Amino acid sequence: MDEQTRIELEAAAFRRLVQHFREHTDVQNIDLMNLASFCRNCLSKWYRAAAEEKGVEMDYDQAREIIYGMPYSEWKEKHQSEASTEQKNKFKEVTGEEA
Numbered sequence: 001m002d003e004q005t006r007i008e009l010e011a012a013a014f015r016r017l018v019q020h021f022r023e024h025t026d027v028q029n030i031d032l033m034n035l036a037s038f039c040r041n042c043l044s045k046w047y048r049a050a051a052e053e054k055g056v057e058m059d060y061d062q063a064r065e066i067i068y069g070m071p072y073s074e075w076k077e078k079h080q081s082e083a084s085t086e087q088k089n090k091f092k093e094v095t096g097e098e099a
Helices: 003-023 029-036 040-053 061-066 072-079 085-095
Strands: none
Touching: 003 040, 003 061, 029 040, 040 061, 040 085, 061 085
């Protein structure tokens, strides 16, 4: 496979992943972190880092809006629920951090 085709396939897979996250708002970030050790916020940070590597200025809020499809504050208000004690405990077990 040539380099351009590889890049195009990776970009298509990335777009599908972002769309999947946007469609499945019932899946909370803490669940993603507990199961896969990454979430929408992680993807936003990686997106921002990639932009900066290319010399594109982008802050974290801009990157999150690209991933979430809306400002993070709006997504949080519409879709984020309070994490359960079980979710928080699992998060601490997985990441070593408080949820």
